[in-house]
Amino acid sequence: MNERSGLAPAAALFHSLADPVRLAIVQRLARGEARVVDLTGELGLAQSTVSKHLACLRDCRLVDYRAEGRQSFYFVARPELLDLLRAAEHLLAATGQAVALCPVYGLGQDAGQRVTP
Known part of the structure; x- marks a missing residue:
């Protein structure tokens, strides 16, 4: 593998x-x-x-x-799922939610738009 x-x-x-x-x-x-x-x-x-x-x-x-x-x-x-979601919230806060601006996976992708910072 x-x-x-x-x-x-x-x-x-x-x-x-x-x-x-x-x-x-x-x-x-x-x-x-x-x-x-x-x-x-x-x-x-x-x-x-x-x-x-x-x-x-x-x-x-x-x-x-x-x-x-x-x-x-x-x-x-699975209580671990709640731990994972809390960790994700902390990561989003620590990065200023930069993933939302990602040109591939960012929020604008649902509408087929590129989001620019």
């Missing part, structure tokens, strides 16, 4: 967190359990969108759920 292929699992982890909707779901679940209906109302998203992203996070074993009657309550399955 070469060095790059050894990094594939870490790249997949970061890719699973690269979507703003998934990050918003994880941030909300960091505050406590929630049902799909709670997430749709609080995040202003469609039920199908929330369900799709929860499935992704569950497949990655970052989020899980517990059933109570006919309801499912979702929660962050």
